[in-house]
Amino acid sequence: MNIMNKVTLQAMKKNRVRTIVTIIGIILSAAMFTAVTTFCSSMYGYMREYFAYDKGDYHVSFSGCSSETIDKIKADERVSKAAVAKPIGYAEAGSSNADKPYLYVLEADESFMKNMPVHLTSGRLPENENEIILPAHLQPNGGVSHKIGDRLKLTLGRRVAEDGSELGQNNPYSYDEEKLTADRIWEYVVVGFYERPGFEEMIAPGYTALSLLSEPLREGETYDAYILMKNPRKNLDAFAEKLSGAFTEASYQTSLLTIDGYSVFNNYSNMLVSLAAVFCVLIFIGSVSLIYSAFSISVSERTKQFGLLASIGATRSQIRRSVLFEAFALCVCGIPIGLLVGIGGMGITLWLCGDLFKSVLDAPFGMSFSVSWQAVAVAVAVAVLTVFVSAWIPSRRAMKISAIEAIRQARDVNAGKKNVRCSKLFIRLFGAEGMLAKKYYARSRKKYRATIASLAMSLVLFISASGFCMYLTKSAEDIFTEKSYDICYRDLSAQNYTEFAAGAREYFDEITFCLNTLDNSFVYLPEGDTTAEYKAYTEAQRSAHEGLLKVEQNCFAYYIDDAAFGRMLTENGIDADAYFAAEEKLPVMLNSGYDVVYSQDNGENNRRTYNYSFVSDGVTTLMRAKPAPQLDGYILDGMFWSGNETGEGVLQYYYWPAQEEDADGGSSSDGENSSDGEDFESSGIDFFGRPIDQPVRPVEYEEIHIAATVKTAPAGIDSGRAMKLILPFSAFKDQKAFNEGFMNVYICADDPDKAENDVKSVFETRGIEFAPQRLYNRAEEERTVSNMIILVKVFSYGFIALISLISVANVFNTVSTNVALRRRDYAMLRSLGMTNRGINRMMNYECLLYGTRSLLFGFPLSVGMTYLCYLSAAEAAQMSFTMPWTAVAIAVVSVFMVVFVSMLYSTSRLKRENPVDALKDENI
Known part of the structure; x- marks a missing residue:
C-alpha cells in the first residue's frame, strides 16, 4: 500500500463520525436500490407466473393453421415453445344455462396440457383421444352432473349462422339465429375435472372439454397454435407477418406480452417506459442526495486536508487517486452490508406480506422472494457510481485552488x-x-x-x-373501468315490479329498477355549450377516423324507480323533495362520458381512454333530432353529415328505395341500388355506403329542457359514449305501456355470491317465475x-x-x-x-x-x-x-x-x- 492510501485510511480513522455517517449513507443507498431491484424481480416473476397460470404461458395464438404451418412454427428458432389444439366440435350438453347450451370438445397435445391453464380438481389428464376431462363449472353453472368413469356419447358438429358462416367460442349463443350441424358421433370416458380455463371467454356458448391430440398431425386438418416467443418485443411482429395468410385469426395474450416488454398498443408502451424512467430518476436522485450530502457537507475539511497534502508535494493525480481509494474503501465497507440489508429486508417483507398478493389477485399462490444476479448487479453498479461521483465533486474543488488557500480555507468563509x-x-x-x-x-x-x-x-x-x-x-x-353493479336480473316483467321490489328491499339497500323502454335519438350539442374535454375527445375521434367530419352524439332516455332516482339526486346535492313536488318532471342528464379511441400514428397502434363532461355547468337545454319524415316509396336508412373538412354543412337523413317482393318471393328495388356496395360507382353508393342521387332531408331539431346535470348515476347506468337522460317511473305517462314493459334489476352488494342466492329467494318467496339464464353475476x-x-x-x-x-x-x-x-x-x-x-x-x-x-x-x-x-x-x-x-x-x-x-x-x-x-x- 502506498503512502497516499495510508494517509487516506488514517484520515478516515481520525474522522470516525464522518466516515461512519458516510458508510451508513452508502449502506442505506445500496439497501434501497437492492430492495427496489429485488422487489421488481420478485414482482416480475410473480406476475408472469400468475398470468401464465391464469391465461396460459403463450404470447399469441393462431387459429386455422395447417399441419405444415404448425411444423414451421415449431421449427422457427424465434419460438420458445408451442402448444397445439384441434377443435373437434360442439355437442348438446343438456345445460340449464340458456346462454351456454353446448359442450365444446378440444383435442390438445401434451404441451397444451402443461403450458395452458389446465388445472385438475380431481382425476387425471387424458392419455388418448378416447378420454376426456370436463370443466368443473359444468355442474354449478350448467346443472349437468357427471362423475369420473362415466361414458359420454356425443353427437359433435359445427355451429352455423343463418348466413352460413361458422361460429366459434368467441361468438355468443344466438338462439334461433344459429343451428348445430351433426358431423360425427364419438364416445368418451370421463377421467377428470379441471378448473374453468382462462382461455374460455365469458361469452363462450360451450363448456370446454379436453381430450388428448393424436400424433402425428394430419394433412387437411386445421389446428390452433399457442406460441411463446423468445423475445416478443423484437420478434413477434416479424414472426406474425411471416405467417400472414397461414392462419385465419390471431389472438394476443396482452397480459403476458406486457410483462415481457411488448404492448399491442404503442402508446401504452411509451407510457410504461416513461413512467419507469421517472421512477428510476426519483430513486437515483434519492440515492445521490443521500450519499453526496455525506461527502459535500464536509467540503471545507476535505479541502484543508488536500491542501496540506499538496503543500508537501502531492500531485493532482495522487490526490485524485486518494479520493478514488477513499471511495473504494467506503464501497467495500458499505455496499456488501447494504446488499445484505436490502435483500434481507425485502425477503422478510415478502415473507410477511407475500400472501396479500394472493388475495389481491385471487391466485392460488402468493408472491415468493426471488433474487436475480441482474437485479443485484444493477444495485451494485448504481451504488458504486453514486459513491464515486459524490467523492469526485469535492476533490475537483480542492485541486483547483492553491495549497495556501486550501489550508487557510479562504474560500469557505466569505466576509x-x-x-x-x-x-x-x-x-x-x-x-x-x-x-x-x-x-x-x-x-x-x-x-x-x-x-x-x-x-x-x-x-x-x-x-x-x-x-x-x-x-x-x-x-x-x-x-x-369498473361497472356500477354486481348482480343483474334481465327482463323482469313490469307487472311483477311492485311485488319483487317489496321483497328485494328486505335484502338490499342499493337496488335499481331500469325500464327497458329506451328512447334513442341524436342530440346536437352547440360548440359553446360543450366542455374542453369533450372537444378534445371529438377531435381525437376525427383524427382516428379519416373522413369523419363530425362526431354524432346519441342520447338514451332511461326510466328508473323513484327510490333510486331520489337517491341519485341526493348523492349529487340536488333537493329530491323539490324535484318530485314540481308540476313537470324534467329529465336529469348524466354529464359524464367515457370512450376508448383506437388510432394509428406513423404506423403505431394507440389506445387512449377519454373521460369527459359533455356540457358546461349551467346548461339546461339540449337540441334533439325530430323523427325523420316518411317518404312514399322509400325507407329511412340513416343520417349523415354533408359537409367539408372545416365542419360546414348540415346533418341529413338519407333513404333507400323501398323493396318490393318479386314473383319468386325475392325482393327487388328501383334503380341500381340493390348491390351489396362493393362497387361504389356501378351500384350508385358512395364511400360511406349512402345512395347516390336518392332523396335526403335535413334533420330538424326540438328543444329538450333538463332539470339538472349529475356526475354519478344509480347502478346499471354507467358512463359511456352515449349521453344519458334519466327520469323516474312517476314521469312515465302511459301506464298501460309501462305494465306491458320489461325492466332490468341492478344490485350492488358486498357479497355478490350471497346476493345471487338472495335474489333467487325473493322470486321463490314472492311466487314469481324465475329464469336462471336472466341472472347475471359479474x-x-x-x-x-x-x-x-x-x-x-x-x-x-x-x-x-x-x-x-x-x-x-x-x-x-x-x-x-x-x-x-x-x-x-x-x-x-x-x-x-x-x-x-x-x-x-x-x-x-x-x-x-x-x-x-x-x-x-x-x-x-x-x-x-x-x-x-x-x-x-x-x-x-x-x-x-x-x-x-x-x-x-x-x-x-x-x-x-x-x-x-x-x-x-x-x-x-x-x-x-x-x-x-x-x-x-x-x-x-
Whole structure:
C-alpha cells in the first residue's frame, strides 16, 4: 500500500463520525436500490407466473393453421415453445344455462396440457383421444352432473349462422339465429375435472372439454397454435407477418406480452417506459442526495486536508487517486452490508406480506422472494457510481485552488462587502443568537448549501413520488373501468315490479329498477355549450377516423324507480323533495362520458381512454333530432353529415328505395341500388355506403329542457359514449305501456355470491317465475378488474412509503452530520458564555432557514417532476394536470418536523460534550 492510501485510511480513522455517517449513507443507498431491484424481480416473476397460470404461458395464438404451418412454427428458432389444439366440435350438453347450451370438445397435445391453464380438481389428464376431462363449472353453472368413469356419447358438429358462416367460442349463443350441424358421433370416458380455463371467454356458448391430440398431425386438418416467443418485443411482429395468410385469426395474450416488454398498443408502451424512467430518476436522485450530502457537507475539511497534502508535494493525480481509494474503501465497507440489508429486508417483507398478493389477485399462490444476479448487479453498479461521483465533486474543488488557500480555507468563509443587518422583529424573535446564526450562514454558505440541497431533494422525492403514484393509479382506473353493479336480473316483467321490489328491499339497500323502454335519438350539442374535454375527445375521434367530419352524439332516455332516482339526486346535492313536488318532471342528464379511441400514428397502434363532461355547468337545454319524415316509396336508412373538412354543412337523413317482393318471393328495388356496395360507382353508393342521387332531408331539431346535470348515476347506468337522460317511473305517462314493459334489476352488494342466492329467494318467496339464464353475476369479471387496481395502489403506496423513509433518513443524516462537523464552532460559542438556551435559539433559526430555503428550491422542482409524470400518464388516458396537494401539505409539515427532531437530537449530544475537548480536536 502506498503512502497516499495510508494517509487516506488514517484520515478516515481520525474522522470516525464522518466516515461512519458516510458508510451508513452508502449502506442505506445500496439497501434501497437492492430492495427496489429485488422487489421488481420478485414482482416480475410473480406476475408472469400468475398470468401464465391464469391465461396460459403463450404470447399469441393462431387459429386455422395447417399441419405444415404448425411444423414451421415449431421449427422457427424465434419460438420458445408451442402448444397445439384441434377443435373437434360442439355437442348438446343438456345445460340449464340458456346462454351456454353446448359442450365444446378440444383435442390438445401434451404441451397444451402443461403450458395452458389446465388445472385438475380431481382425476387425471387424458392419455388418448378416447378420454376426456370436463370443466368443473359444468355442474354449478350448467346443472349437468357427471362423475369420473362415466361414458359420454356425443353427437359433435359445427355451429352455423343463418348466413352460413361458422361460429366459434368467441361468438355468443344466438338462439334461433344459429343451428348445430351433426358431423360425427364419438364416445368418451370421463377421467377428470379441471378448473374453468382462462382461455374460455365469458361469452363462450360451450363448456370446454379436453381430450388428448393424436400424433402425428394430419394433412387437411386445421389446428390452433399457442406460441411463446423468445423475445416478443423484437420478434413477434416479424414472426406474425411471416405467417400472414397461414392462419385465419390471431389472438394476443396482452397480459403476458406486457410483462415481457411488448404492448399491442404503442402508446401504452411509451407510457410504461416513461413512467419507469421517472421512477428510476426519483430513486437515483434519492440515492445521490443521500450519499453526496455525506461527502459535500464536509467540503471545507476535505479541502484543508488536500491542501496540506499538496503543500508537501502531492500531485493532482495522487490526490485524485486518494479520493478514488477513499471511495473504494467506503464501497467495500458499505455496499456488501447494504446488499445484505436490502435483500434481507425485502425477503422478510415478502415473507410477511407475500400472501396479500394472493388475495389481491385471487391466485392460488402468493408472491415468493426471488433474487436475480441482474437485479443485484444493477444495485451494485448504481451504488458504486453514486459513491464515486459524490467523492469526485469535492476533490475537483480542492485541486483547483492553491495549497495556501486550501489550508487557510479562504474560500469557505466569505466576509462580504456588506454587513448583515437584522430587523427589530428578527432580534425580538431570535435574539442575538439568531443574529449570530444569520451572519454565520451569510459568511459560510457552503456549509449550509449541501443541507438545503439535500432537504430540497427530499421534498422533490416525496411530492414527485406521490404525483407518480397518483397518475399511475388514475391511468389504471381509466384503463380498467369498473361497472356500477354486481348482480343483474334481465327482463323482469313490469307487472311483477311492485311485488319483487317489496321483497328485494328486505335484502338490499342499493337496488335499481331500469325500464327497458329506451328512447334513442341524436342530440346536437352547440360548440359553446360543450366542455374542453369533450372537444378534445371529438377531435381525437376525427383524427382516428379519416373522413369523419363530425362526431354524432346519441342520447338514451332511461326510466328508473323513484327510490333510486331520489337517491341519485341526493348523492349529487340536488333537493329530491323539490324535484318530485314540481308540476313537470324534467329529465336529469348524466354529464359524464367515457370512450376508448383506437388510432394509428406513423404506423403505431394507440389506445387512449377519454373521460369527459359533455356540457358546461349551467346548461339546461339540449337540441334533439325530430323523427325523420316518411317518404312514399322509400325507407329511412340513416343520417349523415354533408359537409367539408372545416365542419360546414348540415346533418341529413338519407333513404333507400323501398323493396318490393318479386314473383319468386325475392325482393327487388328501383334503380341500381340493390348491390351489396362493393362497387361504389356501378351500384350508385358512395364511400360511406349512402345512395347516390336518392332523396335526403335535413334533420330538424326540438328543444329538450333538463332539470339538472349529475356526475354519478344509480347502478346499471354507467358512463359511456352515449349521453344519458334519466327520469323516474312517476314521469312515465302511459301506464298501460309501462305494465306491458320489461325492466332490468341492478344490485350492488358486498357479497355478490350471497346476493345471487338472495335474489333467487325473493322470486321463490314472492311466487314469481324465475329464469336462471336472466341472472347475471359479474363478480368474477369485476374481481379481476378490481384486483388490478388494488395491485397498482399497493405498489403506489409501497413506493411512497419507501421514498418517505429515504427522505427522512436523508434529512436526519444531513442535518446531524452538519451539526457534528460544526462542533468546534459551537464549542467556541459556549466557551464565550453562550447558554444552552442561546444554542436552542440558534437552532430554531436554522430550522426555519433550512425549511424555507428547501421549500423555495424544492417546490418548483417537484412541480416539474410531477408534470413529467403527468405527461407520461397522459399517453394512455385523458386527464388534466394537478398537483398532489395532500402530499404537498404533508411534505411541508414533515420538512420542519424532521429538521427540528434532527436538530434536537444533534444538539443534545453537543451539550453533553466538554468545550475544551471539542476545541482541541479538529477531527470528528
